[in-house]
Amino acid sequence: MARVAFIGLGNMGGGMAANLAKAGHEVRAFDLSVAALAKAEERGCRRAGSAAEAVAEAEAVVTMLPAGKHVRDVYEANVIGVAPATAILIDCSTIDVTTAREETGKAAAQGYDMVDAPVSGGIAAAEGGTLTFMVGGEAEAFERARPFLEQMGKAVIHAGGPGAGQAAKICNNMLLGASMIATCETFVLAQKLGLDPQTFFDIASRASGQCWSMTSYCPLPGVGPETPADRNYDGGFAAALMLKDLRLAMEAATSVDAYTPMGSEAEELYTRFAEKLGGAGKDFSGIIKMIDDSWSPPTSDPAAPPPGLRLPK
Template sequence: MARVAFIGLGNMGSGMAANLAKAGHDVRAFDLSEAALEKAEKGGCLRAPSAAEAVAEVEAVVTMLPAGTHVRSVYEASVFGKAPTTAILMDCSTIDVSTARDVIAEAQAAGYNMVDAPVSGGIAAAEAGTLTFMVGGTDKAFGCAEPFLEIMGKAVIHAGGPGAGQAAKICNNMLLGASMIATCETFVLAQKLGLDPQTFFDIASQASGQNWSMTSYCPVPGVGPETPADRNYDGGFAAALMLKDLRLAMEAARSVDSYTPMGSHAEELYTRFAEALGGGGKDFSAIIKMIDDSWQSDSSAASPPPGVRLG
């Protein structure tokens, strides 16, 4: 078994670190949050007093951080030159492609193998060890990272060179965000046209309109398998995080002059829902509450788009 540093113990990182510990690895965990450190200890990890001390004499480093600025800062200040160059570096954060490529280039220049390995699956999958990893990096780096990632996920896919994991993640989530909005719109329209939601689900899930947002993550309570919609849209994948990913996708699209009208409109709608209407803490499927006219807002909120009323 290996000694592993895990830096970033939020909702996703805590479950991932615990699964590495359950597999028998010696996990040295660090986070700025005392509560996160206590949870990591309960999950079988050892508390490290700092990120730099966590990476000392390890065979692998895993980071799960909020944004590209945090990733760059942690690696430059606490990992490069502190961790052995034999350690495989794995950043599982969802960040912009350019920062991922820059940090991996710095790692390679310093003699390290490193991958960007963002995840899909949410908190439940992080805890269950059933995440999907989209991995960018050289063949050698991927080979070094794969045994560790397999402990935390059900699928580990080599997407290509440095930054390819981030590219795959933001493209996937742009598709997910746009398809969820379309799914919400169709359920609302179907009901207003007199169709029972379960009946519409039974039809569309077996027809050409079938998609993951409908069949696996239905935004309508009581329809299809259990989803956050059945728990008042609590848990799952927060709308604020979906908005973060959509903004990363739009940033990437602008950098390569790619026309993404659906992605752009999805970003606009999630901005309104998460920020102007205060829905950022709810699951991203809760955007149906804005579309079906039932979302409540105070008078200070921005005006809804045409056709949408705020209760």
């Protein structure tokens, strides 16, 4: 087993670090949150006093951080030149492609192998060790990272060279965001046309319009398998995180002059839902509450559903 430094113990990182400890690794964990550190310690990790302390003798460094600026700060101040040059560096954050490539290049210049390995699957998958990892990096770096990633996930896929993992993640989530909006629009229209939601689900989930947003993550409560819709859109994948990923996708599209009208519209709608209507902390499927264009939320209840939708109070 190896000495693993794990930096970033939030909703996702906490479960991931615990799974590495469960696998028998000596996990030295660090986070700015004292509560997160205490929880990690309870789950088998060793508490480090700083990021630099965590990586000092590490054979692998895993990071799960909020944004590109945090990755840049942590790697340039506390990882590159601090961790042993023999350590494999694994960044599981979801960040912009440019920063991922830049940090991999800076690490390589100092003799490190590094991969970008963003995840798909959400908090439950992080806890259960069933994440999907999309990995960017050189083939040798990927093979070195693979054993650690396999102990945190069910699928580990080499997407290509440095930055390819981030590219795969933002493209996947642009598709997810747009398909969720289309699914919500469809349920709203079907209900306004007099179709029973369960009946429509039974039809569409077996017809050519079926997609993951409908069959596995239906945005209406009581329809299909249990989803955050059945818990008043609490838990799951927050709309603020979907918006973050859509913005990363739009930045990437601009950088390569790609025409992404559906992605752009999805970003605008999630901006409205998350930032103007107070839905940032709700699951991203909660956008069904504002899909009806005729709906104007009352001042006293900005999260109220549009008329006609049978949603939880």
